[in-house]
Amino acid sequence: MRQIKSRFSLKRQLGRGKQIAGMTTTIAGGLRTAQRIGAFQEPPRETLPRYIQTFCRKMTGSFGIKVIPVEPVPQHHGLWVSNHVSWMDIPVVGSVSPAFFLSKAEIGDWPIFGKLAHAAGTVFIQRGSGDAGSVASQIANFLTEGFSVVFFPEATTTDGKKMKRIHGTLLQAAIDADVPIQPMVLAYVNKDGTLSDKLPYYGKLTMKESLKKVLDSKDVTAYVLPLEPIDPKDRSKSELTDLLQKRMQEGLAELHARVLTPSS
Template structure:
């Protein structure tokens, strides 16, 4: 019994080591590409999204997560939003959308990851004490230049079963810059066709423990479904928030119906 447990522990450690090696290789490759295309000097925003998508797809793969677009994700300009389940959402969303991420300005000072974030054209937000309106203004300015932005309007992570109440303050940026709001929804599905219990990062789970759970997970697929975009014209922030909440609630239910295994153990078809 003890020998069997020891072998299982060794396999787990070897599996983690292989994935960490893959992640390290991906990061090193990303840094080399950023240097080659001059992204450390000035991110080439017109061409950068395709490099970001490749990097994010490799990063997710290094953790053993396969990404599947249930419907082709459009690559148009807009304010992108997604439900929020895990830190894995960042490489998943980054692999399918043409949008740049938002980040607190201080993250740009972090070693390695701060450099990568800068090279990836991350929109660094200078935040005052709770001045969300200022963030929306900065986003609107960026959107008006023709560059897309993505954020997670729930402002927290969930277990993946539903969309929590969304916070629509930053949707003002779409109204001010007159760009569509493009929602997408994500579901992490295990090899048995059920929602993964390893991928969600929420509640009292620590980042360290979450990373271990993801490293030890097997055959997880991240399904992404783009939803019908919302035109901000004629809507105020409150109305746009309510419309987005409804669309994301319905969209996540549809995604689950299409990719999860039903009660009769028959997998729903992915078109």
């Protein structure tokens, strides 16, 4: 029995090592590409989305996660939103959408990941006394320049089974910039058609624990379903919040109905 456990442990460690090596190779490749296209000096936002999508596809692949859009994902300009299950959501969403991500300004000072974030054209938000209205204004300015942004309106991660109440403050950016809100929903599904319990990163789970669970997961597919866009014209922020909540709840239920086995 002890010998069997030892073999299982060795196999698991080898599997983790292979995935970490793949992730490291992807990051190194991303840094080389960023250097080649001059993204460290001035991110070429007009052409960056295709590079970001390629990088994100390789990153999800290095963890063994296959990304499948259930319907074609539109590539139009707008304020993109998604439900939030895991840190893996970032490369999953980034692999299919043309949007840039939001980040706290201090992350830009991180080694390696900060450099990648800068090269990827990340929108670094300067927060002052927790002023969400100021953040919405910064996003609106970016949207007005013709570039898309994506954020997670639940403001926290979940187990992926249902939507939490969304926070609509940042939807003001779509009103101010007069761009559509493009919602999408995602789900991590095992080979047997059940929701993955290894990908969700929520509750008291630490990042180290979550990383181990993801590395040990097998045959998980990230399904993405784009939903009907919402025109903010003649709608208040409150109306947009309610409509988005309803659309994403119904969209997640539809996605589950399409990709999960009936028993799950």
